[in-house]
Amino acid sequence: MNDTSKTINFDHVSIERSGSTIIRDLSVALPDQRVGIIGRNGSGKSTLVRSLNGLLPVSAGSLLVHGVSAEEGAKKLARVTGFVFQNPDHQLIFPTALEELSFGLRQIGVGKADAKVQSLALLRDHGIEQLGERPVHELSEGQKQLICILAVLIMEPKLLVLDEPFSSLDLRTRVALRRKLEKLDQQILFVSHELDALSDYDKVLWIEDGKLKQFGVPADVLAAYQAHELSGVDLHFEGVARA
Amino acid sequence: MISLYMAGNSWAHKLPARVKLIFLFVLSLLIIPFNTLWFSAALLVFVVALYATLGRQGLEKVKVVRPLLWMMGIIFLVHVFLGDIEQGIIAVLRLLAMVLLANFISITTHMEALMDAVEPLFRPLRVFGISPRRVSLAVALVIRFVPVLLAVYASLQEAYKARTAHANSWRLLAPFALHAIKMTDHVAEALTARGGADGFDRDKK
Ligand SMILES: Nc1ncnc2c1ncn2[C@@H]1O[C@H](COP(=O)(O)OP(=O)(O)OP(=O)(O)O)[C@@H](O)[C@H]1O
Ligand SMILES: [Mg+2]
Numbered sequence: 155m156n157d158t159s160k161t162i163n164f165d166h167v168s169i170e171r172s173g174s175t176i177i178r179d180l181s182v183a184l185p186d187q188r189v190g191i192i193g194r195n196g197s198g199k200s201t202l203v204r205s206l207n208g209l210l211p212v213s214a215g216s217l218l219v220h221g222v223s224a225e226e227g228a229k230k231l232a233r234v235t236g237f238v239f240q241n242p243d244h245q246l247i248f249p250t251a252l253e254e255l256s257f258g259l260r261q262i263g264v265g266k267a268d269a270k271v272q273s274l275a276l277l278r279d280h281g282i283e284q285l286g287e288r289p290v291h292e293l294s295e296g297q298k299q300l301i302c303i304l305a306v307l308i309m310e311p312k313l314l315v316l317d318e319p320f321s322s323l324d325l326r327t328r329v330a331l332r333r334k335l336e337k338l339d340q341q342i343l344f345v346s347h348e349l350d351a352l353s354d355y356d357k358v359l360w361i362e363d364g365k366l367k368q369f370g371v372p373a374d375v376l377a378a379y380q381a382h383e384l385s386g387v388d389l390h391f392e393g394v395a396r397a
Numbered sequence: 398m399i400s401l402y403m404a405g406n407s408w409a410h411k412l413p414a415r416v417k418l419i420f421l422f423v424l425s426l427l428i429i430p431f432n433t434l435w436f437s438a439a440l441l442v443f444v445v446a447l448y449a450t451l452g453r454q455g456l457e458k459v460k461v462v463r464p465l466l467w468m469m470g471i472i473f474l475v476h477v478f479l480g481d482i483e484q485g486i487i488a489v490l491r492l493l494a495m496v497l498l499a500n501f502i503s504i505t506t507h508m509e510a511l512m513d514a515v516e517p518l519f520r521p522l523r524v525f526g527i528s529p530r531r532v533s534l535a536v537a538l539v540i541r542f543v544p545v546l547l548a549v550y551a552s553l554q555e556a557y558k559a560r561t562a563h564a565n566s567w568r569l570l571a572p573f574a575l576h577a578i579k580m581t582d583h584v585a586e587a588l589t590a591r592g593g594a595d596g597f598d599r600d601k602k
Contacts, residue, residue, distance in 0.1 A: 207590055228589065233597055237590045244583040245590075249402030249541065253509050261596040266513070289402040309591065 159221040160341065161185040162206065162313065166215035169198075169205050176201045177364045179215070184343070184359070190352030190372065191345045192379055193361035199345045202361060203315045206343070207235035220312040220341075233262075236311030236340075240318045242298035251277065251293070251301045252286035258309040276308055280334070296327035303331070307338070314340045318347065349376050402504055403458065407451050409505040414514035417502045424498065428491050434483055437490035444497045451505075461500055462493060464550040467565045469493065496543075503540050511537040531594045538584065549576050 162184040169177040176198045191199050204210040206219055208228025217224035220234045239245040248254040255273035260266065277283045285297060293301070299319055306314065316335075320328045332351060335342060344352065352358055358375040360367040368375050409417075428440065448455045469489045476485025502511075512533045519529035550573055558564045588594060 209586060209590060229592060229597065232590060232592050239587070239590075245587045247538075247584060247587050248508050250404075250507065253507055256509065258591055261592040263597065266509075288404050291402075292404075306591075 158218060160312075161218070161220070162341075162343070163218040164215070165217070167205070167212050167217055168214040169201055169210055170213040171201060171210070175213070175364070177205075180364075180366050181215075182359065182366055182369055184341075184357065186356035187341055188355040188357075189341075189343050190355045190358040191343065191361060192347070192349065192352070192358060192375070193367070194383070197361045198364040199361050200317050201364075203237075203317055203343060203345055206313065206315055207232045207237045209237065234311060235313045235315055236306035236309060238299075238302050238306055238314070238316040238319045240321060242295065242302045245302045245305075246290050246298065249289055249291075250287055251282075251290055251305075254290065254301060254305045255308050258305050262309055273308065276304055280304065296323050296331070299323060299327075300331060300334075303334070307340075311340060313343065314338065315343045315345075317345045321347075349380065352376065402507075403451070403455070405451065405505070407455075407505065409447070409451060409501070412505075414502075414506050414510040417506060418511075418514055421498055421502060425495060428495070432487065434487055434490075437487045437494065441490045441494040441497075444494045444501065447501055448497070458500070458504055459497065461544050461547050462496055464547050464554060465493075465496065499540065500544050500547075503544055508537050508541050511540060528595050530596070534594050542580070545580075546577060549573065549580070 164180050164182050164184075167177060167180045168175055180202070191203065193199050201210060205212050205217060205224070208224070208231035211228070212224045219231055222230045222234050224231060246254055248257055252270065252273050255276060256266075256269035259269035259272055264272065274283065274286060277286050280300065282297070282300065285293060285301070290298060290301065303314075303316075303319070314335075320331060323331070328348075328351075335344075344355070346352060353372050353376065355372050357369065358372045359369050360375050360379050368378055424440070428437070431437075445456075445459060448459050451458075469492060472492070473485040473489050476482065476488060512530075515536050516529050516533040519527075519532040522529055522532060550569070553569050553573055553576070554564050557566065557569055
């Protein structure tokens with residue numbers, strides 16, 4: 155058996171959204187440090203990862219995240235799972251980066267002065283101390299996304315979930331942020347449509363139509379996914395526009 | 398989330414949040430007895446002068462009220478129909494002055510400082526089991542998002558104008574409401590993802 159304190163365990167999990175079942179009876183154990191999630195638009199990737207920090211409840215089955223059961227409530231899950239949204243503008247609440255970071259610390263009970271010192275230190279570690287006092291709406295997309303990631307990391311989650319966080323970033327910024335992620339101790343769950351980015355991951359999870367289609371090492375899953383998705387693409391083009 | 402904080406280290410940034418809020422409160426009471434044209438005009442000039450002290454970039458921020466101007470126009474017209482032009486001018490001057498003053502505080506104050514400033518006011522609510530932090534966060538969010546909502550409205554106007562050559566229409570109200578609701582959804586999610594308005598259990602690290 156896997157060490158449950160470092161594992162995500164889905165056991166016959168279903169998740170509903172506005173009354174319809176999106177994820178259906180999904181079971182998988184994820185003990186690996188780096189896990190990628192792939193699948194078509196609308197296959198249920200976001201729905202699945204949103205359950206990990208309690209943004210969506212599990213409607214059937216049981217979910218265990220690093221020793222915390224979904225039954226213990228959304229708040230407990232949110233404490234172990236840090237969630238980085240696709241669009242930084244949907245995540246940043248505060249007018250400046252420094253406040254955004256200290257907010258997380260104050261949420262976990264750090265005092266005002268300490269929170270400021272620690273937030274500044276983290277910005278300094280990443281060489282962006284000068285961004286701390288700038289209004290976040292004046293930052294570039296890449297800078298904003300880095301602030302979002304740091305704002306989550308500063309709360310020291312055990313699991314970091316990123317739902318297509320780099321989709322509006324240029325190549326260079328993507329690579330730079332990915333390198334930062336590689337160095338982290340946290341378990342990482344990365345939802346992405348950029349298959350290349352997942353090739354050095356430990357495992358890849360392929361979701362289709364709310365169900366687990368394949369789970370395994372990237373070499374196998376990515377190849378199978380590509381073959382599957384590209385076969386007959388002209389005949390069955392469904393024309394799903396990306397939002 | 399876009400928010401229109403202005404970076405800087407001016408006197409207005411340095412003034413404690415509590416002082417600024419008390420000032421806003423006192424002025425909003427003062428305008429009730431001082432119901433004259435001169436007082437209202439002087440008040441508006443004074444508030445605009447506050448922006449001017451922040452420099453050119455500060456003065457630029459006065460434009461935030463542009464999307465409200467047509468509403469001011471309607472308010473003025475209503476007074477004209479009621480036969481009181483002077484009251485109409487006073488009403489418009491006052492509204493502009495107060496919105497600008499609130500916005501001035503919003504762009505020169507850290508949201509955290511605002512929260513800390515208002516939190517003590519809500520401590521008595523604890524008796525009813527309401528968390529003062531929750532309420533202060535709500536108040537700070539309202540103050541914070543006034544300029545953001547104004548900016549959203551302005552961008553809708555722009556989009557509308559690009560296609561119809563008119564800047565305003567009641568047709569903008571529905572999309573505006575939708576944007577505002579979506580925005581509250583996003584803020585709520587972002588908060589929930591990091592432990593909600595009350596934060597995590599404070600005694601357990
Ligand atoms: N708020 C919602 N209410 C109801 N159904 C929803 C909601 N959000 C998404 N869905 C539906 O759930 C299904 C899965 O959506 P989800 O966002 O999880 O897909 P995804 O795999 O993340 O897709 P993408 O790659 O486009 O991000 C879709 O059929 C979608 O229409
Ligand atoms: Mg998605």
